Amino acid sequence: MMDWTDRRCRSVHRLLTRRARLYTEMVTADAVVFGPRERLIGFEDAQHPVALQLGGAEPQRLAEAARIGADFGYDEINLNCGCPSDRVQSGRFGACLMREPALVADCLAAMVAAVRIPVTVKCRLGVDEQDPRAALFGFAAAVKAAGAAALVVHARKAWLEGLSPKDNRAIPPLDYPLVYELKDAHSVWPIVLNGGVASLEEASAHLVHVDGVMMGRAAYQNPELLLGVDPKLFGEAPPVADIFAALEAFMAIVAEGLERGERLHDFTRHLHGLFAGRRGARRYRRILATEAIRRGAGLAVFRAAVAEVEREPALAAAE
Numbered sequence: 271m272m273d274w275t276d277r278r279c280r281s282v283h284r285l286l287t288r289r290a291r292l293y294t295e296m297v298t299a300d301a302v303v304f305g306p307r308e309r310l311i312g313f314e315d316a317q318h319p320v321a322l323q324l325g326g327a328e329p330q331r332l333a334e335a336a337r338i339g340a341d342f343g344y345d346e347i348n349l350n351c352g353c354p355s356d357r358v359q360s361g362r363f364g365a366c367l368m369r370e371p372a373l374v375a376d377c378l379a380a381m382v383a384a385v386r387i388p389v390t391v392k393c394r395l396g397v398d399e400q401d402p403r404a405a406l407f408g409f410a411a412a413v414k415a416a417g418a419a420a421l422v423v424h425a426r427k428a429w430l431e432g433l434s435p436k437d438n439r440a441i442p443p444l445d446y447p448l449v450y451e452l453k454d455a456h457s458v459w460p461i462v463l464n465g466g467v468a469s470l471e472e473a474s475a476h477l478v479h480v481d482g483v484m485m486g487r488a489a490y491q492n493p494e495l496l497l498g499v500d501p502k503l504f505g506e507a508p509p510v511a512d513i514f515a516a517l518e519a520f521m522a523i524v525a526e527g528l529e530r531g532e533r534l535h536d537f538t539r540h541l542h543g544l545f546a547g548r549r550g551a552r553r554y555r556r557i558l559a560t561e562a563i564r565r566g567a568g569l570a571v572f573r574a575a576v577a578e579v580e581r582e583p584a585l586a587a588a589e
């Protein structure tokens with residue numbers, strides 16, 4: 271998610287679950303090919319499994335960007351066909367590609383030929399006046415035939431005219447049954463459902479119908495939720511005993527970043543949503559919002575913020 275799931279955010283998410291697959295922000299193929307690569311797509315080994323999401327609509331450029339991503343060590347390359355922002359449309363990529371399955375298939379084929387890792391696609395149910403069933407099923411058939419290893423479906427349409435990107439994540443209604451139907455039509459090909467999944471219990475319910483669930487805002491806004499992924503969805507022990515142990519480990523990563531001249535806020539900005547429902551959460555957030563943003567703020571500020579939080583969750587927040 272752009273501006274959200276950067277390298278630092280993914281570091282803390284990976285401390286909370288070994289099994290969930292993490293995704294980068296969308297990076298355009300042009301940026302990967304011509305931009306400052308290490309800054310844009312560099313990541314630590316500890317983050318695997320992690321997918322690089324690309325934006326673009328030019329087969330050879332995407333193939334080259336995919337190759338670069340594979341050389342960086344990504345486990346998957348994902349092509350964005352779901353982003354509705356104007357900037358993206360003017361570049362003729364993102365959700366408007368739902369109208370051009372043949373072009374997307376050409377992109378996929380070039381990317382698949384360029385790398386050995388899986389190449390996947392993320393899409394919507396359709397755009398604007400498209401009939402969602404026809405658009406989604408036709409699009410899916412085209413990318414599957416071109417070699418897509420899986421399809422992630424954000425289970426709502428995008429309105430390219432008249433809705434902001436934010437509204438496009440809330441206003442077009444979700445249609446989960448259509449995604450289940452798509453899965454029924456592709457028994458072996460992996461289909462991942464995305465959109466509005468707010469808890470691991472909801473994720474489990476979807477997993478009866480589809481192969482995977484992608485959680486965006488819920489995971490970002492309440493990262494502690496990720497601590498339940500390994501035990502509840504994979505039947506494995508969580509990587510750390512609790513969120514405080516994860517934050518202790520994250521402090522070491524933050525310290526390295528501070529030594530490199532990065533700012534505390536670059537790390538802590540991803541953690542404002544933590545601790546909702548716990549006593550002290552408001553003081554924690556206030557310290558992050560007022561002190562951690564100052565240039566030169568050190569780890570002591572982060573520690574002081576966390577120290578404000580009571581370790582036992584309030585009853586209302588306990589699962």
Ligand SMILES: Cc1cc2nc3c(=O)[nH]c(=O)nc-3n(C[C@H](O)[C@H](O)[C@H](O)COP(=O)(O)O)c2cc1C
Nearest residue numbers: 271272295296392424439464465466467485486487
């Ligand atoms: C701030 C923000 C940035 C996003 N950036 C991307 C992106 O770069 N690529 C993408 O495929 N989806 C992006 N999305 C959409 C999410 O991946 C997801 O499809 C959408 O929010 C619905 O899922 P959710 O209800 O679990 O959040 C973004 C969403 C938000 C809120």
